[in-house]
Amino acid sequence: MEAWSYRVRERLRVAFSLGAILLLFSLTAALVRVPMLPDTFFSVTMATIWFINMLQGSLFGMVGLFPPRYSTLFMSGQGLAGIFAALAMLLSILSNSGERSAALGYFITPCVATLGTLLCYLLLPHLEFARFYLNRSQSDNLETKQEVLSSTDMNDLEVDRKFIGEPEESQQRSSVLNVFKKIWLMAACVTCVFAVTLSVFPVITVRVRTVYTDSAAWDKVFTCVCCFIVFNAMDLVGRSAPSLVQWPSKESRVFPVAVLSRVVFIPLLMMCNVQDSRLSVFRHVFRHDGAFVTIMALFSFSNGYLASLCMAYAPQLVRSKDCETAGSLMTFFLVLGLALGASFSFLLGQLV
Template sequence: MMAPPKDRYNGVWLIFFMLGLGTLLPWNFFMTATMYFTSRLAEPTSDRLAPADSDGEDLAPYNVSLGNDTGMRSLEPPRTQLQSKFNNVMTLCAMLPLLVFTCLNSILHRRISQNIRIAGSLVAIFLVFLLTAIFVKIEFSPVTFFTVTMIKIVFINSFGALLQGSLFGLAALFPASYTAPIMSGQGLAGTFAAFSMICALASGSALEDSAFGYFITACAVILLALVSYLALGKLPGMDSKLLPLLVALRLVFLPLFMLCNVLPRSYLPVLLAHDAWYICIMLLFALSNGYLASLCMCFGPKKVNVQEAETAGAIMAFFLSLGLALGAGFSFLLRILV
């Protein structure tokens, strides 16, 4: 049993929370997106409106509702076989690999290192979601799309089972209180997926664009869970060289924001056109800002003598304000460069 970790600012707690969120988030995102998946399984139709015949009979086997003044009937095609069976087959393709790989994990943990099982599973899940987002923009026949989707569900739940079993094994090496954030993260997964879908639909975008943003959001969360795991055991301490490095790395956000869909623009191309990119970048920007700024403000006064701590705190507050002012000023220059 490992000695209880020195958990500065609940950093380890938050990491386990993110990892718990990452275990069930993939499956919840797939379950919540059934409207998108079933819409891709519909047979292509060229006309959604057709008049009734002279005898008042339907011209095709469609679900019919009378129009108000147009004398036309709004036609909705019946559900196809693939659409009708989607939820049942999806559940089967999810639960079977979940059961199998949960059992296999008791054997694999002795043959495959913990880092590979956890980080490798997160990378695999991230790649599946990235492919899912890309496939939103690619046309498939209903049968091909159905098959590809089921294969992705099998992979998602196989790696999810390995991730969940390995994560609880990792938590067992820590004090019992670190199991609670894993359960809390898993509990949030369903709510987060539903909230993301509501936001995607409320955006008013076409179903294709909403689905793309929805799956990119999942990619961002899984990536954040992976980064959280890699940070476990490497949390920046007061004397850590990692802290100034992470602060300097935040400069990468400047070109990323400039390549988003900011209009009007005169010079730079738009490489990150969808709003989902901007949201994900802003999410990472905000989280890193709050976390790193808090560490700097907490560690700074402790680097000097006790009698100088108050002065150091005041100086740090001044430079924090100076940074905000300089950022506001340089924003005009960056806007011109765009």
């Protein structure tokens, strides 16, 4: 009965979060048709995004309660959202639609996606095949728990109970500070990953121009295809890759080195064919379109892969009772990385 009540609460929590996100996206889409100053619309949109990020943080905290592959799926979903936005931008360019129509299309896309997600989530427990696999999963967890009780001592039980899925009332939650002490390295890594990414994408990357200026059609879609679509596609591949291979391991010293090494992408992208660049000496180092696409592909893949590993590793470093706290903390530091990168991008934009 207690486990059933716990599952009901979590389902209501997810449904409420998705419903609130849908409402916020719908509000923003409706405001497109309301006459208002650009600064006012921008402020309202930023406030809406802030609330949406809060709700996503709540959902991500729940992902920490489950095995690492669920974190990978959640990160992959975020990458897929980027592809939707890039394709919407491409369709807007090709259709020559007006600004208001394009903006309306951009905001309606997440409304449809969120509504579909909410309906699928509500429908899933009522499907026979879903009940079959959910019940089988619970049976497997109980059998595993009995095997562990018969073959290990109580100290080893903690590892197996981490992803059993039942609330552990006997455990007390650790303080946020204690949880942070265990995951601080992963928190620093995810902050660094997104700070590096946002410092040059898109403020620098959108200024890169094609060398084939004689082709008006290609010049028109170059930024959308080579910057946004390439980035989001390879970012999605990177976010999905940890479901197949997870290297380096969370204990390896190579992991933070790999995260820090992404700083090299900042000068590499600044050396591409950036329009009106002040660094004219380095402008032609990676002038060709192929060089820019290659750098962007490696840049975006490493972003998705390392970020997904960080989010998957953090809950593994704490007790099962503290996984939700770890997930929420990682979401906070992810957003912190975005904020730091966006702030640093103003400096790089002036430099280039």
